[in-house]
Amino acid sequence: MAQDRARKRGRRNNRPVIIGAIALFVVVDVALVGYAILNTDSASDSSFAETPVREDNNTPSAEPTPTQTAREPLAAPATYLSAVDATTAYRTQAGDCGSATTAVLEKTSDGGATWTSSTLTTDLSSVFRLQAQDSTYAFMVGGATSTCEVGFTATYTSGTGFQTYPDRVAATWYADPATPGVVHSPAGSFASPCGVVTGLAPSTDLSAAVLCDDRTIYRTGDGARAWDSGTSVSGAVALTQTSNGYLVASTDDAAACVGVSVASLGYTGDATPIGCIAGVDTADAPQVLLSAGATSVWAQVGNDVAVSADGGVTWPARG
Template sequence: MARPSRHVPRDTSRRRTGVYIGIAAFIAVDILLIVLALNSNRAAATAETAAPIHTFGVTSVEPTPTPASKVTPTKTATATPASTATPAAATLLPVPPTRLLGAVDAKTAWRAQTGSCPTAAATPELTTDAGVTWKKTDASGPTKVTALQRLTATSESTVEFVGLAKQDCAPQFVKTFVTGDNYSSYPDKLAGTWYVNPADRATVQSPAGAEKAPCDAVVTLAVRDSKNAAALCADGRVFATTDAATTWSAPVTLSGVLTLTDTDTGYLAAAVGRADCAGVQVLTLKSSLESAVSGCYPTPTPAQSLPGNVAMSGASGTLWLWVGDALGRSSDDGATWK
């Protein structure tokens, strides 16, 4: 007997198909959500790594004097383009000078080159025609002095020096009253003059005696009288004293300054490597060390070769500047030159 065929309702088959379609749609939506989430994370990471990086340069600031009890001014960081960051002058520091200059008036001056003791002979030179010609003299022969450290000219015929004795390199005071035709030593005058012994640059000798310097190494002294002087240190800071080096002012840092000289009202400083002067820039300093730009002496000599090779002196309204092989004179503190 034949088995009757089983009837499957059409509605049941359609239901299964609907279920399968629903499951497939759910899975597709789930996959789409995962993909969107991954893309969102990648975009965030890309945006984070692509964010601009800000660059900050450091520019040197010339602080104004502050009371000794205040904190010494420091360099201040300011946002600047990378191409105009720290000026070249910031890398140039003063060194002990290899030349000395002492002006008498507009036409008369003494100068000398120096170096290490005992090899650097003392051969000062004199000009009486504004530097057109120079008369060479010999101080080492009669006095055995070498390595001159300080020069003070008072007239065409009279000039005095502090140097180092050839025998033991001890400080020595020598002087001429006869236009350099002869020199003599004056040991009794050494204690009453200003100088720095290169063997101990942390000490300043003043008319009051040996005093502690305001820094570890004084490079140059600019002396106004028996009590007033300024000291330039190897780290570029400048200090002033009004009591013969017993106490010192708060420091001022002037970028690129290589040497100092005294004036009737304060001091003058010679600076190199500054962006606004292709040569040696002259700064006027009040006795309180407040500074202002006075002028610029142009020179093709690279700034990097000038530390130790710049000398400056003023007298009777004329500023003399010895830079490399050139000599300039100014009657307006460096604003114009001849």
């Protein structure tokens, strides 16, 4: 009995210790759970933090690729000029085929200072070739007022009288804008070397050069049956025949010529710059005209006329 009572007292004495241990365990457990929760929240918050991106200034940025501006195609002439000598020349407007208005021929005898106008009495309303043969004789090839049929009109009296010659059409050079893919020569009609011919310079019945709207010049020696591979002249705007080849006017060589550059072109080979028409403003000029006479070369830039007495090498000072 005494032993049983001693055991009961021992169990009663151990209860506070057990309870204290349990309480301590609970406190520690709560603390650990709280710590875990705090760490979890902190980890969750940091997962949404923005990571700064390092910029590498040593990496070269892509340079923009230069864009080349396509040059405008060379327009068909609005005016034609044909020189005779140092003082005499003829010119005419291209006009419109089928128009009720007939063409007008102008002549100067004072180097382009003044011009005298004469209205054609034939049915030519448009002109796509003008050729002065001497001071009184000039002819034009163009389209008729009603049918646009190609016609040949000539004056032997400086424009005081005109006559049409249908039989001469077949025997002359021309490039009709109505048929841009064809060049006609005394040998017949043949394919042009380019889509649009904007300038024609006949030298003989068999030899001629054409300036195309892409500013390439082609030459033929067999009446337009065949053409050479072409010569590109940067900025070419006008072409004329001479006694030993051709002359080309261009406006792109600003480093060598501020104005209009003149180059010589033989029956073969490349163009060679020979002169500069300085002091003329080509920016606002609708067209540059070039024509070689027997003893002189004429150029017209807008309304400004210049005459060279040595084949286009030297030109009078402008401005």
